[in-house]
Amino acid sequence: MNLSKRNKGILIGLVSIMIGGYSMYKYTYKPHKTIDDIELKFSGNAADFLTKIKENNIVFNDAVVQIKGKVTSIDAQGINLNNAIFCQMDATISLSELKVGQEIEVKGRMIGYDDLLEETKLDKTIIIK
Amino acid sequence: MGNRWLFRKLKIPETFKKCSRTQNKLTMVSKKIILSFLLISFCTSIQAQKYFTKTGITNFKASVAAFEPVAATSNSTTVIVNTVDGRFAALLFMKSFHFKVALMEEHFNENYMDSDKFPKGTFKGSIVGFNFSDLSEMEKEYTIKGMLNIRGIDKEVESIAKIKRVNSTISLTTNFSVTPQDFDIKIPNIVRKKISERINITLEYELIEKK
Numbered sequence: 217m218n219l220s221k222r223n224k225g226i227l228i229g230l231v232s233i234m235i236g237g238y239s240m241y242k243y244t245y246k247p248h249k250t251i252d253d254i255e256l257k258f259s260g261n262a263a264d265f266l267t268k269i270k271e272n273n274i275v276f277n278d279a280v281v282q283i284k285g286k287v288t289s290i291d292a293q294g295i296n297l298n299n300a301i302f303c304q305m306d307a308t309i310s311l312s313e314l315k316v317g318q319e320i321e322v323k324g325r326m327i328g329y330d331d332l333l334e335e336t337k338l339d340k341t342i343i344i345k
Numbered sequence: 346m347g348n349r350w351l352f353r354k355l356k357i358p359e360t361f362k363k364c365s366r367t368q369n370k371l372t373m374v375s376k377k378i379i380l381s382f383l384l385i386s387f388c389t390s391i392q393a394q395k396y397f398t399k400t401g402i403t404n405f406k407a408s409v410a411a412f413e414p415v416a417a418t419s420n421s422t423t424v425i426v427n428t429v430d431g432r433f434a435a436l437l438f439m440k441s442f443h444f445k446v447a448l449m450e451e452h453f454n455e456n457y458m459d460s461d462k463f464p465k466g467t468f469k470g471s472i473v474g475f476n477f478s479d480l481s482e483m484e485k486e487y488t489i490k491g492m493l494n495i496r497g498i499d500k501e502v503e504s505i506a507k508i509k510r511v512n513s514t515i516s517l518t519t520n521f522s523v524t525p526q527d528f529d530i531k532i533p534n535i536v537r538k539k540i541s542e543r544i545n546i547t548l549e550y551e552l553i554e555k556k
Contacts, residue, residue, distance in 0.1 A: 246448060247447060248447045248450070274464075277438075277440070277464055278440050278460075278461075293399050302399055304400060327438040327440055328438040328465065330399075330436060331436070332436050333397070333399065333423055337399070337423075339441060
């Protein structure tokens, strides 16, 4: 191919604008982080988790945690573990097979300690088993 | 002999006295028990008069036409309404706001709201003239007055809410607007044109009885 110097310059310019535009677009419209993308900060049973957040709940704000606990109530809004952790479920999770009293393991994002109801709130929760 | 008899005669009323005293004590104790039972049942009956949700929907919009919409929804707002006196409390976590654009969510939390430093937004107030028995399936308008606290700054807010009750659910919808300056949120010049001056907040809460 015989390209003049000028044409070459235009071509390089166009390509770099395209690459730049594409990466800008990628950066601006990057997908939301899912539960699996975020680093797991706690894994264990509910009682241990509760004592840990009593010491310092700020550490776990916005962190992903995996908790084993006992289901103490189920409603349309989500489930309660050990009467102290409210898990708002991911939209894809069905609660139809869960029973009160069952031991389960869930993974979700802690959004904070709700001092109106005195419970810890998780959202985007999925059931591990 | 006679002496002993006299002694006995004297002693009988003594024991009588003791008896009646313990009886008195007993009735006092039982009275106290009954009273405390009454008090407890009274208190629990007051406590039962609360309606709440853990998954209330709070929206905000600060969009300007022709630019990328600046709007987010949180569907994990906690709301408690005391149906006896109309007191109203709400709490939401800033990080539960979900934006369509992930980068916007990141900027919202990091640059504008300082969500790590001020994770919560709260509202404490009351529904003026609230009377539980007046609620029906027809929507009624009430004024809600109270303090909105965002980023640790209080701002008095007043809005008209539509409240209705269908079976055991109270639904409450309202909207009001605030400005970023109210809460000392600085918006850089570059994006000033893309964010509207007033931020409209819409609330949709479906409350159920707290047992």
